[in-house]
Amino acid sequence: MSDTSAPARVISALAAQGIDATPFPMGKGLFRAGDLLLKTWRPDQADKAMAQAQRQAEVAQALTTGARAPRVLFFDAQRLVLAMPYLTGADLSARWRAGHHDVPEHAGAWLRAFHALTARDAPFWPKGQVNWLNRLVDAGQSGTREIVEFDRFRAAAMQVQARAKHARGKPCRKAVTHRDMTLSNLIRADGQTWGIDFENPKPDDALRDVFTLALDLAAMAPERTQSALPALRRAYGDTVTAPEVRLFLQQCFCLWVWANTPAQPSARQAARLDCAEAWLAAQEPVI
Numbered sequence: 413m414s415d416t417s418a419p420a421r422v423i424s425a426l427a428a429q430g431i432d433a434t435p436f437p438m439g440k441g442l443f444r445a446g447d448l449l450l451k452t453w454r455p456d457q458a459d460k461a462m463a464q465a466q467r468q469a470e471v472a473q474a475l476t477t478g479a480r481a482p483r484v485l486f487f488d489a490q491r492l493v494l495a496m497p498y499l500t501g502a503d504l505s506a507r508w509r510a511g512h513h514d515v516p517e518h519a520g521a522w523l524r525a526f527h528a529l530t531a532r533d534a535p536f537w538p539k540g541q542v543n544w545l546n547r548l549v550d551a552g553q554s555g556t557r558e559i560v561e562f563d564r565f566r567a568a569a570m571q572v573q574a575r576a577k578h579a580r581g582k583p584c585r586k587a588v589t590h591r592d593m594t595l596s597n598l599i600r601a602d603g604q605t606w607g608i609d610f611e612n613p614k615p616d617d618a619l620r621d622v623f624t625l626a627l628d629l630a631a632m633a634p635e636r637t638q639s640a641l642p643a644l645r646r647a648y649g650d651t652v653t654a655p656e657v658r659l660f661l662q663q664c665f666c667l668w669v670w671a672n673t674p675a676q677p678s679a680r681q682a683a684r685l686d687c688a689e690a691w692l693a694a695q696e697p698v699i
C-alpha cells in the first residue's frame with residue numbers, strides 16, 4: 413500500500429527539527445535528505461514505528477565497533493518519521509548478488525556481536541515448537557491457512573515433531589533476535605557492517621536469525637552455498653548449541669518457510685522453498 417502522506421510528513425518533521433534539507437524519495441517509504449536517511453510508517457503502523465525507534469536506539473548505543481547500528485537522530489512519533497545517518501555503501505544482499513565473497517563472514521560477525529548483547533545458554537525445551545506445529549497442521553487441515561502440498565507437509569511436520577525428543581534438554585543459545593535477519597538488513601559502509609530494521613525486543617532461539625541469513629545466502633546463489641554456509645557458521649561462532657538442537661530447529665524453520673509459501677510463489681519464494689525442502693531432508697545441520 414503506498415503512503416501518499418509520507419512526503420508531507422517528512423517535510424514537516426524536518427521543519428519541526430529546524431533542519432533545512434530537501435528530502436528525495438528512495439522508494440518504500442524511505443527518503444534521503446543530505447546526510448540523513450528518513451524512514452516513514454503509515455498511520456496504522458504506529459506500534460511498529462515506535463518499536464523500531466526504541467530498539468534501534470538501544471542497539472546503536474550498545475554496538476560500537478565493527479558491528480554497528482545507525483543512531484536514531486530523531487524520532488517524530490506524531491508524524492512517524494525516524495531519522496538516522498545515511499550510510500554510503502551497499503546492503504549485503506546487493507553485495508552478495510554482485511559476487512563479493514566476504515558477505516557470509518560479515519553477516520555472521522555482525523550477528524555474533526548483536527546476539528552477544530543479550531545471549532544466554534539454556535537447556536532446549538521443544539514444547540513451544542511442538543505446539544506451534546500442531547497449530548499449523550490444524551490450520552492447514554481446517555483450511556484457515558493454505559499450505560502447498562498439505563498432505564506432504566503434514567507428514568513432514570509429524571516426523572519433525574517425533575524427533576523433538578532428541579533435542580530435549582540439550583544446550584541451546586537464546587538471545588533477543590532480530591527476527592527479520594535478511595542480507596538486505598545489513599549494510600557495509602565505512603569498513604563496518606551496520607544492521608537496520610530492528611523491532612523485536614523478545615528473546616528467542618538465536619539460530620532463527622542464523623537460519624534466515626543462511627536461507628538468503630543459499631537462495632540467492634545456490635552455486636556458492638557450499639562455501640557460504642560454513643563461513644557464516646564460523647563467523648557466527650556458536651559453540652554452545654548441540655547438533656540435535658540445530659537439526660531440530662532447522663527442520664522447524666524449514667516448515668515455517670513451507671507454510672508461508674503461497675501457491676503462486678515469486679521466484680525468490682520458490683528459491684527459498686527449494687532450499688527449505690533440501691534442508692528439511694538433510695541429516696546434518698547446515699546452521
Ligand SMILES: Nc1ncnc2c1ncn2[C@@H]1O[C@H](COP(=O)(O)OP(=O)(O)O)[C@@H](O)[C@H]1O
Nearest residue numbers: 440449482496497498499500503596597608609
Ligand atoms: N541508513 C541507511 N543508509 C543507507 N541505506 C539505507 C539505510 N536504511 C535503509 N537503507 C536501504 O533501504 C533498504 C530498506 O530499508 P529498511 O529499513 O530495511 O526498510 P524495510 O522495512 O522496508 O525493509 C535497505 O535494505 C537499505 O538498502
Ligand SMILES: [Mg+2]
Nearest residue numbers: 596597608609
Ligand atoms: Mg529491511
